[in-house]
Amino acid sequence: MTELTAKPDVRPANPNFSSGPCSKRPGWSLDQLAGTPLGRSHRAKPGKAKLAEAIDLTRKVLQVPENYRIGIVPASDTGAVEMALWSLLGARGVDMLAWESFGSGWVTDVIKQLKLDDARVLEAPYGELPDLAAVDFSRDVVFTWNGTTSGVRVPNGDWIPADREGLTICDATSAAFAQDLDFDKLDVVTFSWQKVLGGEAAHGVLILSPRAVERLESYTPSWPLPKIFRLTKGGKLIEGVFRGETINTPSMLCVEDYLDALKWADGLGGLDALRGRADANLKVLSDWVERTDWVDFLAVDPNTMSNTSVCLKVTDAGVRTLSADDQAAFAKGMVSALDAEGVAYDIGAYRDAPSGLRIWAGATIEASDLAALTAWLDWAFQSEKAKLPQAA
Incomplete structure (x- = not known):
């Protein structure tokens, strides 16, 4: 029987590595939300002031151009994306980019719900990007900046022309506050503050360029x-x-929590500091993957690897010979073992993605916790492999 690896001595201080809702900021507590105007109308002066402050701080921390509008909308990032699709599409053809489940979901909405005849789909399997050079910018373009369920992001905005004719509609929910969004190349940007800033769920943010506003008012x-x-x-x-x-009526408690996260981010140094934390977290995992022979990134190209939703696959030869169902069971066994030990919660691959692990590495995560987690990942792998027949 394979000799089991002993349990590591050091545990992550924070075991919350979920990809959404994501971990709260370091040092967070409910006490920080004491200023919430609960029991008051969101249209009263205190509520309106809080909402306006959230918009202003979003602009500052995310470095949104002054001539772009920022709105808080219902139903998380999904609501913000749907609002953009239903309000803006149909004026011209549209190119839909999909390389993971959420991008594929937008394809379904446009083709099966809006029933747009002139919709072209550019797809790629999990771990890869579609051919960005094939995108036709005389058309509208819908894409995710960072594929939350594949761990693959666009490398930058260089593939988008400044003189495009159509609008670019970008789902940036797991990229905002951790990656450089090229706003000059983006007409609609959506995100939920439950991701990189670890805010409470159910609210989305919709950002519109002047070109998007012109479309809304003319179409x-x-x-x-x-x-x-x-x-x-x-x-x-x-x-x-x-x-x-x-x-519609927002939760002022959620807004206060978002303000707390924005103020924390601003105090750190804003977007540069947030991106730096996420990049450092990715490096912890990259260094571990490089020295570990049983695991690899799902992302094929290192230049497109996410620094927030890091997706991993088990590459061990003994595991890869198993059926797809058994490989999935193996990964789930690792996830369950780590959950039972209280060292990592909610790190299984997304239900539609290839089997494996998905570890959130956004700015609210401490690098020290990821470093401690890697030893536990090795322990969980060895523990599960010891259960396989070939381990005897």
């Missing part, structure tokens, strides 16, 4: 828009949405 879709998606009235943008007058 009316052929389909009816639910009230929750409407961004214009009488052919003009509803400006209040971008001053904190939300379309």
Whole structure:
């Protein structure tokens, strides 16, 4: 029987490595939310002031251009993306990029729900990107900046021309605050603050360029828009949405929590500091993968490797000879063992992704916790492999 590796002596101080909702910032506690105007209308002065402050701090920390609108919208990043798709698409053809489950979900919405005839799909398998050179920017383009379920991101915005004719609609939910978003190349940006900043779920952020606003005010879709998606009235943008007058009632407790995260990020040094923390976290995992023979990144090209949603695959020859179902069971066994030990929660691969592990490495994670986790990953692998028949 294979000799088992002893349990490591050091445990992560914070075992929360979920890819969403993600870990709270270091030092977070409910006490920091004491200033929340609970029991008050979000349209009263205190509530409106909090929402406006959240928008202003978002602009500062994320380095959003002054002429871009920022709005807080319902239903997390999904709500923000759907609002953009239903409100903006249909004016011209659209190229849909998909290389993981969420991008594929937007494809389904555009083709099966909006039923756009002139929709072209550019796909790639998990771990890779579609051919970015094949994108036609005379059309609208919909893509994720960072594929949360594949750990693959676009390397930069250089592939997007400044003189594009169509709009670029970017789901940036696991990229915002950890990666450089080239706003000059982006007309719509969406994210949820539950990702890199570890905020509470259910709220999305919608960022619009002047070109996107022009489309909204000059184009009316052929389909009816639910009230929750409407961004214009009488052919003009509803400006209040971008001053904190939300379309539906927000949770002021969640807004206060987001403000706490933004102030923490601003105090660290803003976007550069947040990106630096995520990059350092990725390096911890990269160094471990380099010296470990049973694991590799799902991302094929290191230049497209995510520094937030890090996806890993088991490459050990003995495990790779198993059936797909047994490989998935092996990975789930590792995840369960780590959960039972209280050293890592929620690190299984996304349900539609190839079997393996997904470890959040965004800015709220401490590098020391990831370093401690790697030893436990080795322990969990050895423990599961010892259960296989060939281990005898």
